[in-house]
Each structure stands twice: as structure tokens, then as C-alpha cells.
Amino acid sequence: MFTLASLLEDESLGLSVLVPGPPGALEEPAAWVHNTELPDPSGYVRRRELVLTNGLWDDRIAASGFVANVQRAQAAGIVFGLRSERPTTPEDLVAACRDAGVPLLEIAAAVPFTAISEAVATRYTEERQGALVGMVRRGDALATAISRGAGASGVLRVLRRDHELPLAVIDRMGRLLASAGTELDTAQLHTVATGLTRRPPPLELDLGAAGRAALYLVGAVGDVDAALICLRPVSELTRVEQDALDQAARFLSLEVAKQQAVQAIELRFASELLEMVLSGGSRDAEVPGRLRAFGVDPEGPLAVWTAAFAGPEATLPGLAEVIGEFFVAAGVPVVVAAGSQDVVAVLSWRQGEREAALLAERLAAAVGERFPGHRAVVGLGGTARGPAGLREPLIRSREVCRTLRRGGAGPAVRTFAELGPHRLLLGTQNAVALRTLADGVLAPIREHDARRGGELETTLRAFLDHDGHWQATAAALRVHVNTLRNRLAKISELTGRDTSRTADRVDLFLALQAADMV
Structure with missing residues (x-):
């Protein structure tokens, strides 16, 4: 991007200001230059382009009409090129630009419009070269930070060397991995975490008092694991800033992948410890x-x-x-x-x-x-x-x-001692004893269920959970009371324990508890 003010600073172009336009108009970025002699160039001029003209349209449209058409295209301004046939800029064009608030510059007859085009192209080339050099330099710094274990905080430090932006890195669990130039509360962290669960995730979020924030997604293995947050909306970020944030997010993906690998190893290591203890x-x-x-x-x-x-x-x-x-x-x-x-x-x-x-x-x-x-x-x-x-x-x-x-x-929260004497009793037994108790009582029921697709064990659990109440158990199972009676009779037949007797119910209950513990 370039500005009219930057062109005026180039003495070789021989430009002078006739109408400065509204305050700050000369410092506004312009997109490109457009040479035209059409009475109405609005269909061809892009937004923020600088219009170059020699005024050859003046026999077909008034200056005010031409300026209105240029203004409708939202152009950055007009440069009028002097010629030997017209050594001064027409007063009606100056007046029309002044009334419309459109910047008007004048270029000497000895300087061709191509000089402006070349100057703008040179600026674009220098800008892009600078951006490319900056990206390469920043990429080297980011790679160095990651390789030296600086983590997400190191990535933000590198990013803020060139851009003083309020930044944070938040993972999908709502954990703040790093921040620079900002502080976020628990509610804002939760908002980001919730946003990352959406499919697709949003590129902007409203963080309340912090305002709208731009999100740059960080993914390690094909999924969104975190986000680089900039507490500014995308519309307020320059193209260079957006490119820098996007580059940093890609390097953060490497850091997140490294952390996930370490966590996976630690979890596996911990799981093996439990297997050792149990075996x-x-x-x-x-x-x-x-x-x-x-x-x-x-x-x-x-x-x-x-x-x-x-x-x-x-x-x-x-x-x-x-x-x-x-x-x-x-x-x-x-x-x-x-x-x-x-x-x-x-x-x-x-x-x-x-x-x-x-x-x-x-x-x-x-x-x-x-x-x-x-x-x-x-x-x-x-x-x-x-x-x-x-x-x-x-x-x-x-x-x-x-x-x-x-x-x-x-x-x-509870301790084992608070669960009840029967669990304390079972807790003193080893796995072999618990399995023997469970299988000795429940094996016939489970064999029957597996062979016939029955629900005898589910029925027994529901019956004991409802303290032996027939109607409540039948309602919980959504069966008729007679169906429940038939199932309990089958349980008594298979196990040799009568579900109506307290002692036999205790055997059945302890067997189920032992089965759950092993």
C-alpha cells in the first residue's frame, strides 16, 4: 500500500496538492493507480485506487459529474496531468473536488503518468520484499524459540518484537498457555474454549469487556487443539499483522504437537504403573x-x-x-x-x-x-x-x-470406610477371592443371559436396588409384575437362592458387589 503523501515526498514526480481533501486523506492507504479518460470510470475503478487523468472527458461531461463518478467508486483521489495544450488544471475541476472532498493533485507536463505507476510498483516491491524478509527472519526466530524449549511464551515474545499486539494462547480446555500484553479472566477463557468446540470454529469471538478478538487456530493432528488470540477484530489488523499471526499459529502447532507427545508418553507411563500395581x-x-x-x-x-x-x-x-x-x-x-x-x-x-x-x-x-x-x-x-x-x-x-x-x-467426596461394612469386608479380600464369590453365585445367571439374550442380572440388580419392592422394580424395568416374578423365580432356580429370603438376598447382593469390584 502507498499514500498520496508518500508520492508527494518524491520530488522526481513533480506533484503538487491543489485540494487536500478531508483531514488525513493524504495519509490514507491507496490500493493502486488507474489511468482513465472515461466520463464515468466508476465501473472500472476499484476502491481506494488513485485516478490519473488528462481531462479528455471534458467535452462529454462536466467536471462536477466526473468527480461525482470518481467519488462513487470510492477512489483515493485524482491526479490531473498537465499538457502543453492545457498548462493549468481547470478551475471547475478544482472547485468540484473541493466541494466533494476529493483529494486533487497536479503533475507537471514533463512527467508522464508512467512515472507514478513505476513509483507505486517500486513501493509495492519494496513492501513485499520487506514482508518476505520479515517473515523469513521471524520464521528463523520462531524455530529457534521452539527448538530451545521457549514454548508458547517464546512464540509470543518473537511476535511482539515487530507487532505490539495484545496476545494469548488458549487451548480447547480453556487453559491459558501464554499471554503477552493482556489479561483474561475465567469467563473469557471459557468463551474461547467453547468457541473451539464449534464446527467450524469461529474466526472472531466477543470477549465482553475485552472486546472482539481474532482467533488463529492451532491444530496438531488434524483437529483444533488451541488458538492464538489477538484482542483486536480482524478488520483492525493490517495485512502484515494478519500474516504474522498466521505464521505464529503454524509454529504453535509444532509446540502443541510436542506437548501432546510428551503427555501421551506420561499417561502411558502412568497407566503401566497401575497395571503393575494391580497385577x-x-x-x-x-x-x-x-x-x-x-x-x-x-x-x-x-x-x-x-x-x-x-x-x-x-x-x-x-x-x-x-x-x-x-x-x-x-x-x-x-x-x-x-x-x-x-x-x-x-x-x-x-x-x-x-x-x-x-x-x-x-x-x-x-x-x-x-x-x-x-x-x-x-x-x-x-x-x-x-x-x-x-x-x-x-x-x-x-x-x-x-x-x-x-x-x-x-x-x-467419600472415603472407603464411609461406604458401609459390606464394602469394608469385601475390600479385605484379594481379586481371586472376589472373583470366586462373584462367579460362584452369578455364573449360572450370566450363562443364561448370554445363551438366551436374557436380562436376569439386570433384573436382579434392579430388584435389590429397589429394596425388594415389586411395583417399583417392575416400573423401573418397564415390565409387568408377573414378568418380574417369572424372572426372579428363574434366578432362584439357577442360583439356588430364594430372593424372598434375607440371607439369600445378602448372598446375591455381595456377589454383585464383588463382581463390580473386580
């Missing part, structure tokens, strides 16, 4: 080393917590990362492993159960803030004196979490 045996010796790799002291007391969302949707992408961030912020060394139905945390813990419950409630609240509309629950499995004792707290914490998920609007 026991020959892999017990590997557990202390895995704990040390995450900064957890294997020689000290170790607590196991399990978190999930209440209701059918137990986990969501990013839950493990949010939980890990919480413990880091709290200064608690931890290993966080994501499962299909929960997220398990093994942490160093030297305080009591009361302090654990208070921190767990803060964790549930923090997760709820990051995932609006979802209620987080946390099961505390107790502590172990070293890696060898982790298995039972792990099983207990998962059982507590599973119970809380089904508990509706109950407490968000």
Missing part, C-alpha cells in the same frame, strides 16, 4: 522406579484417589491433565493415570484423612469449573506404607468413585 507378582519391583520418575517418594506414605464424573459420562478428554495441574499447583507430587471410566491419582501424602478430604473437595470443585455442566466425584482409598501396599487403596478408591457416580446428588 503384582514379578512387576512389583518396577513400581518404585516408576513413582520416582514422577517425583513421588516411594518410601513415604502413598495415597490413592480416583476421580470421575457422576452420571453416564464418566470421563472427558483432558480430565487427567486438569487433575495433574491441580496437584502441581497444590505442590503435591503425583502420578495421574487415565482409565476408560475414571482417572486415578497416586500421590505422596503425609497428612491425615481430614486434610485429604478437604483437598479432594477442592479438586472436585476445580474440575467442575473446568468442565461446566459436569459434576465431579472423588473416591479416597486410604494410604499405603510403600509401593507394596498400593493395590488395596487402588481397588478401594475405584469402588468409592463408582459408588459416588451412581449416588445422584450425594457428596462429591
